[in-house]
Amino acid sequence: MNLPLTAVTCYSLSMLTLLFPLISPTSSHFHKNTKTAVKTAFFISIPPLFFMINESFQTTLISWKWFSVLATPLDFSIQIDQYSMLFSPIALLVSWSIVEYSLWYMHNDHKIQLFFKYLLIFLLAMMLLVSAGNLLILFIGWEGVGIMSYLLIGWYFTRSNAGAAALQAVLYNRIGDIGFLFAIFWLISNFDSIDFNLLFAMNPPTPLIIAFIIAAASKSAQFGLHPWLASAMEGPTPVSALLHSSTMVVAGVFLLIRIHPLIKDNSTALSTCLCLGAISTVFAATCALTQNDIKKIIAFSTSSQLGLMVVTIGLNLPHLAFFHICTHAFFKAMLFLCSGSVIHNLNDEQDIRKMGGLQKSLPITTSCITIGSLALMGTPYLAGFFSKDAIVESINTSNVNAWALIVTLIATSFTAVYSLRIIFFASLSFPRFNPLIFSNENNSTAMNPIKRLAVGSIIAGLFLNQTLIPSSPMTLTMPLYMKIAALLVSIMGFLIAIDLAQISWTKVSHQNLSKSINTSFYPSIIHRSTPSSFFNFSLNTSSHLIDTLWLEKMGPKGLASSQLPPVMKNQEIQQGLIKTYLSILVASLIICLIILQLA
Template sequence: MYQIIVLLPLAGFLVAGLFGNAIGAKEAEYITSAFLVVAAALSWFAFVTFGFGNGETLRVTLLTWIQSGGLDISWSLRIDRLTLVMLVVVNTVSALVHIYSIGYMHHDPHRPRFFAYLSLFTFAMLMLVTSNNLVQMFFGWEGVGLASYLLIGFWYKKPSANAAAMKAFIVNRVGDFGFILGIFGIYVLFGSVNLDTIFAGAADLMAQMGGEGAEAAAATGAPVLSFAGYSLGMGAALTTVCLLLFMGAMGKSAQLGLHTWLPDAMEGPTPVSALIHAATMVTAGVFLVARMSPLFELSHTALTVVTFVGATTAIFAATVGLVQNDIKRVIAYSTCSQLGYMFVALGVGAYSVAIFHLFTHAFFKALLFLGAGSVIHAVSDEQDMRRMGGLRKHIPKTYWMMVIGTLALTGFPYTAGYFSKDAVIEAAFVGHNSFAMYGWALTVLAALLTSFYSWRLIFMTFHGKPRASADVMHHIHESPPVMLVPLYVLAIGALLAGIVFADSFIDGGYDAFWRSALFTGPENHVLHDMHEIPFAIVFLPTVMMALGFALAWLFYIRFPEQPRRLAERHRGLYQFLLNKWYFDELYNFLFVRPAIALGRMLWKTGDGRIIDGLGPDGVSARVLGVTNHVVRLQTGYLYHYAFAMLIGVAALVTWMMLGGVN
């Protein structure tokens, strides 16, 4: 069954990619979508039967891949509770995106190629989450990067789409460099890249250190790893390896510093945005840290860094989302912020809380993105919310789906986000690392900002007076059922996923559900401590949610001129947020422009003047110069040739007379 789940998307990619034009666009759409629906159904079946059963971790070997000396890497599937959660998330969202795309991409002439890319993306993600060794995981990791490049740049005739695709590809390579260095380091430390061997070695180290973490052994012991010219003991080596792995996670999950590709990825079709931002590529980094929790538990320093970066990303993206006007970019920055929440939970050791938020977030964020696509479809591909307004009566079904997604995102009581996002905040409050309270304070503030910008989107898009042109308003229409049905399914998940699965993920059923899929050290009591915090702390995120709603209502319904006045009064701050803290401008100054200048110098001076100038171009120029002079002797006049012969005879005689012959 698990082989079928993983290979069905690959089969869909091959059918649509190789034979799509031959069998027709509709057939390619239906075949790839059917394969994903079957894979999603089997994933749910496995999740319910195996995940809530008594089964232990399964290992399904498909084939032998690499054997070199002591290195033995097989293509094998690791099936445990963490894998099953990811299978459900990836295949469910991907299947719904496939179905939704049948309607959304109806007029596109290249539909077979689009659906082939979608299936390839899904297969690469499944390879990543089912891997039983780090090399296979890296293969899926890079496959996701390649497929995202193809999908973001799907409309390749748009320069902005090409630029966004290249940006995503290049920025992710920065993080991937850290990931592959981390894999090398793990192989040096444990002599293997197989997860079972790594986890067994980590457990032995934890026992030796008495549960105090890697830093307890940092000052003692012989060096075990050389990195950047430094010889590191076991403690420092483990911290270094964890930070390198986290560097890879930062790239994929768009954490602060390596986040700049994420908003630009909105240049791809809206279904791509839902697939990348909700359930697949951006969650890969969260999955990586959770999967490698046995190593991160050995390094308090690495977990502290994860907490700091996650909290800073959460507040950064939330502030930027306040002023964005592109409906998809608002949701994109929301994704970036929510990923920061997940890393805060990971950083304080609440791994199951992070995965729980990943699980619920997939439903309501996919719902919001596909709902935004339905809005864009209705208003003739317009994405600027300033040119919308008053759409509630024209597309009521889309409106209510967007409202449900917003309620879940902002943490309205008993929706999915209420259980998972509030759990992240509570975990940060009881965390013990140096930045746990920093994480708690910023996630609480981010909850207020999240509510504000989410309801701002709803009010600007669906309420108030219509701001679109008369022609656009005349053609506004509700999306077809093939686009609305996926919204209904995701809305069910956004409403019920929290209340149904909270017990298994983070409450009393934790031990029975997770078993050994997630590792926590003997001193990690975060989940227990979460249930003993004061009620005021538990209730605070709900207060922030309500306050954000009230402020958005005042600004965009009651006093709609106030946002413009406030922006004019605080022009500098508004521009700072509108320009996304000037990260793109800073990177352009530090990296892009110097790289272009260096490339131009190597091209013009190095290649053009030196290599070509002294090499092929220089030689050919000299030959041409000589031949141009020689050819002038070929005049065609007999007396010129006779004169030249006489000159030659005179020169020969002179040479013989003056010493040519003894």
């Protein structure tokens, strides 16, 4: 069978299937048609994946002439390779589950059709980003997911926090866009090409690669550009699941994977990725430990896992970063959907301290939360184990920055602590909510997506491990303690979490650590102190420098003050003694006449 032709055909059919509900006349069943379209696109994208597993597959590039800038042709280029063929079915499967879940979660929203249109456009932009053959098409998909994330995060626009969170996401992503555009313009002006195949043959300067890293850091919420990720929880839960599982937030890491041939020989870029990822993963894990909002705990865990992916890029292992993207998509989307189910059944309660005992009233949801949390911890034979175990093994056998690697291992142990904290507060102990609240799991539209993702969280790691990890036999020479390091770190975090549960989690805390350590004081520093300082500086500049100095002291007051001294001198000389002045005048005239007569 002609695998490239099959891959291109299936990709084209998938995109057309997703596009069909948008171009067809709007009907009252648009939201249901959207679910059918995403489901159909998923099944269409599967055949090339199985053929790729059984046969060797080379990259297929489809290019259409579009336009030119100077001497640089800017084509509409689509690249079908291992990454796009494997990621597309995963993104479509996760999106199918989220779209189906949204039918239940958003059924009372009177703008549900517009909501599903936004979801479809978001998914189309993500598919375009994944399969882009050059930087221009990737940037179009990049901006597409950014714009739609703004609209989806701010869906509840009547709430001020939602509008502020949407604007915050846009502003932080604009920083990355500056880096991305700088790289594109530099390549156009100096290299006359932005196609990946041609870029990989060049030796780029370090500032160009740093610009790409800045772009990735803003989109993937790395340290310094991270506050928007937790704020994005103001959007509906399906939006949180879509943005923070397999789509928008991994776009930055996916960019680094795409341009990895440019990074692999640049020690500065690799060290930057390693250190940035290590700092991001440990601070996000620390923030997750102090949160009480169930959605924000999961959001910070996403940021921590993104930092782990960037660390893997810094270790020169892009295929492991991509492996973790794929496994992470299943259990993270499931955790968000489970949190939405809990919040919905508890009348919009998101504080985990007001939950408890849900294993009796919501057994399926709490079971899936447990599966997702265990997969996030890296429990053996679940999806997260295969990718995290390989990453931790690579960390232990590498010879790069030791402190960054130690910090990453500490963050990995923190993962077990906050994962068990969710299980402890949500599922175990006694109920801490209103006993009159009625909760049930009878709606198959809500439960089927969660069950589907739970199956993926269990078996996806094994399947992807056989697909992505090289099948050639390798001689394992690492010591046993290195081999089981990931498991040991998770067990250590698990034991710490159990100890904390017995000591402090059951006591009333008089300190609100969720606000004091929240995103490492960034809301106070970046969003309040810095704008306040700039505002005061601008106010002083306008009032003291422009208004006081120019308009007053150098204007009317300046003119008056410059003319006042000579006037005062004249006043001192001319004191109004008219007789004296007349006598002096007469005396002066007489003296002048005498002098003239004598002459």
